[in-house]
Amino acid sequence: MPERVVMQVDLDYFYAQCEEVRNPSLRNKPVVVCIYSGRGGDSGAVSTSNYAARRYGVRSGMPIARAKQLLRNVEAVFLKADLDYYDEVSRRVMNILRKHADIFEEVSVDEAYLDVTEKTKGDYEAAKELALKIKTEIMEAENLTCSIGIGPNKVIAKMASDYQKPNGVTLIRPDEAVGFIAELSVDKLPGVGAKTKQILEEMGVKTIRDLAKQDPQKLISRFGLKLGNYLYNAANGRNDEPVKERLEPTQFSRIVTLKQDSQRIEEIEKYVDEICRDLYSRVSSQGYVFKSVGVITVSDSLSTCTRSATYEHPLDSYEALRSVSTALLSRLLEEEKIKIRRVGVRVSDLVKKRGQRTLYDFLTS
């Protein structure tokens, strides 16, 4: 296969940066974007924060009360996340990115891969020019900065964009890839979290250079065929995962925090009813029915439990979703003697309703 040119674009501290754009007086101050649980006070978690807040140790996922503690002596701003607004900004930015790619893959609200092999004719200098042009265009249209990584595959492009942020451009040519990642810690490799890192550490593997020298059979026996092969190849700068368009969502879910912890099914069912109503209207308005339904619970000790069911024919009404969800919930509550803090419902195995144009139809028309 001829050498590819892959670009990864990451919008910097996205939610907090959107807030700075909407209200420029926030710049220079620590900004913490929060999702409140609805239990009152500071109950909830930090979604993201700007770099001024990060300097004080604020991190995504942290309890809001802890972030307030870290920022107690500072003039900081805490905001409730406005997800609809961020989605709208994201949609406009993705439309800019899409038109510069041969193949475009939207990974999340703030991240995308672009295969630009043909657009650049395989020339890395041209790719760097294109990255600068994209950054300028996003700045002029939305006042947003982003970080861009360019490399011969998705893994190298992602690690390149992580290398210099915020507002960076990092170019790694094919012959530089192995050297660029060699001395980084293994957990810089996408897909290596705390668990894999610890196992590797026990094998005496700390850096990606160490990982690249391992016997691939040994990695496969420890991590399985798929992850073992991935680790071995990625550590050696190789990754053949294609950039591919994601035209349709694969699941929808909605989860809420109860006003207070409960183990009473009648109480929890009230929330499930409401969630099903809301979720069904969202899924239906986007033209989908679904063959799988799952309920998710989070206990008072923050452990997660789920139950799900798959049917041969798609479910296509709120009533069906509610009745399946409550049945799954009662089964879960019988089997697990836990106090529930949060409850949610998920639908997957989506099927497009008849007569609905797919996103693919729309984009290619």
Next chain:
DNA sequence: GTATGCTTTCGGC
């Protein structure tokens, strides 16, 4: 034993 498909958990943002 292996392939397949469904359920549950994990991890990133």
Next chain:
DNA sequence: TTACGGCCGAAAGCATAC
């Protein structure tokens, strides 16, 4: 000192069929 969201996609885990 503690504190704790709402999504998503994909991997891991498990059961079943052959």
